[in-house]
Amino acid sequence: MRKGVGQEAKLGYQGHALMDNRHGLVVNACATQASGTAEWEAAVQMVTALPRQVTLGADKGYDTREFVKALRALEVTPHVAQNTSNRASRIDGRTTRHPGYLVSQRKRKLVEEIFGWLKTVGLLRKTRHRGERRVDWIFTFAAAVYNLVRIRNLTCPAT
Numbered sequence: 727m728r729k730g731v732g733q734e735a736k737l738g739y740q741g742h743a744l745m746d747n748r749h750g751l752v753v754n755a756c757a758t759q760a761s762g763t764a765e766w767e768a769a770v771q772m773v774t775a776l777p778r779q780v781t782l783g784a785d786k787g788y789d790t791r792e793f794v795k796a797l798r799a800l801e802v803t804p805h806v807a808q809n810t811s812n813r814a815s816r817i818d819g820r821t822t823r824h825p826g827y828l829v830s831q832r833k834r835k836l837v838e839e840i841f842g843w844l845k846t847v848g849l850l851r852k853t854r855h856r857g858e859r860r861v862d863w864i865f866t867f868a869a870a871v872y873n874l875v876r877i878r879n880l881t882c883p884a885t
Contacts, residue, residue: 739853741865742768743840744776747783747833751876752840755869757862766793773802781805783830789816805830843875844868 729736738760744753754772758764766788773782778801789809794816797804805827808815821827845851848868855861 737856739858739861739865740764740768741841741844741850742772743837743869744769744772744782745834745837745840747830747836749876749880750836750839751873752869755866757858757865759858763792766790766796769793770796770800773797773800776802778802781826781830783834785834791816805834807831807834840869840872843872847875848872 739757740760741755741757742765743755745751746753754775756768756772758768769782769784769788770793773780781803782797783805784807786807786809788804788806794804794806803821804817805821806817808817808822844865848871850865850868853861853864855864
């Protein structure tokens with residue numbers, strides 16, 4: 727992966743999390759080697775384990791022809807933020823006209839809390855391991871711990 731134009735390529739991993747909109751819990755998590763398409767490829771793989779007729783919220787980076795087509799083939803409604811900068815979005819009016827689309831766009835920001843927690847408390851800002859399997863295991867374990875903390879906070883609010 728390259729961090730910028732003219733920079734050398736470095737070994738890197740990306741963590742991916744699938745989140746429940748209602749409670750902000752991690753439903754599925756994995757880590758992959760960083761590449762240009764790793765984000766949406768991992769999302770499609772994680773979605774295959776979900777029941778049909780669900781929605782998937784995501785940011786503008788997922789507004790690609792391949793990703794939207796793959797989700798629709800899996801009977802998953804793509805609630806992806808529209809990327810209209812110098813191009814046409816792959817998300818059209820049949821998706822954006824529903825009130826659930828706006829709810830998904832507001833709720834998807836909760837996933838940033840997950841990654842913030844994983845980087846600070848979960849100590850994943852800088853990986854201490856090598857190898858995709860080991861990094862994936864550590865990332866999945868940290869996401870499970872996040873869920874335990876989140877469930878505790880949901881059931882026993884601070885007084």
